[in-house]
Amino acid sequence: MNLPRYPGNVLVTGGASGLGAATVAAVREAGGLPLVIDRAPPAEPVRHVLADVSETGAAEAAVGELAEQAGGRIDAVFTAAGVDACGALDAVPAKDWERVVQVNLLGTAAVVRAALPFLRRSRGTVVTCASTLGLRAVGDATAYCAAKHGVVGFTRALAAETAGEVGVTMLVPGGMDTHFFDDREEQYRPPADAELNQPGHVARTVLFALGQPPGSEVRELVVCCSREGSWP
Incomplete structure (x- = not known):
């Protein structure tokens, strides 16, 4: 398999499952060193710290600990950690709604902030x-849409702020065949015949972004199954 150039030390949040775990596997295959932050331990024997990225202090400490384990060097960060809470705004408990924003948006910012010096x-x-719900919106997904729209704005602003210092890419994946939908009520799950992207395919696009020559950046990247309906 033709993988991009050696990716170095790559910190992955949510690296114990789904797209995060697929990216960890791709980094290892490409000769890089994955560094995982997750609430659960990864299935593979990789360097990791158990932490909840929604807690800013814990996220910052985890980044520092993994950087120390990697000899003080972090070459890339991929913020794959994510949660959802489907339902009408007045039907989803406030703590569940807010956790979606805390993990997806505030957790992303906390990890990136801590990793910036490295x-x-x-x-x-x-x-x-x-x-794709960061670029469009549907009902019964106010928390997720708010969080992912926030990630879009955060990433675009970060790219402007760190231009010439740090590369910034925003990955926009469509639906994937992972356990992300398992805990949802039936009405919020993809139908049985839904054609979803494989997380390993999406992980290759992360490495594509990391493999760009110095001075060249993929700013934004939409990746979805060609017959999956979340895009455009």
Whole structure:
């Protein structure tokens, strides 16, 4: 398999499952060193710290600990950690609604903020994980849409702020065949015949972004199954 150039030390949030785990596997296959932050331990024996990225202090401490384990060097960050809470605004408990924003948006910002000193030294790259619902909106998804629209704005502003210092790419994936939908009520799950992207395919696009030559950046990247309906 023709993978991009050696990706270096890549910090992945949510790296124990789904797209995060697929990206960890791709980084290892490409010769890089994955560094995982997750609430659950990864299935593979990779360097990791158990932490909840919605807690800013814990996220910052986890980044520092993993950087130390990696000899003080972080070459890239991929913020794959994400949660959802489907339902009408007045039907979703406030704590569940707010957690979606805390994990998806505030957790992304906390990890990137903590990693920036290392990324500036390595001239590294940030890949954030937005969503097709960060560029459009549907009912019963106010929390997720708010969080992912926030990731879009955060990433675009970060790219402007760190231009020439740190590479910034926004990944916009469509629906994927992962356990992300497992805990949803039936009405909020993809139908049985839905054609979803494989997380391993999407992980290759993360490495594509990380593999760009110095001075060249993929700013935004939409990736979805060609017959899946979340895009455009």
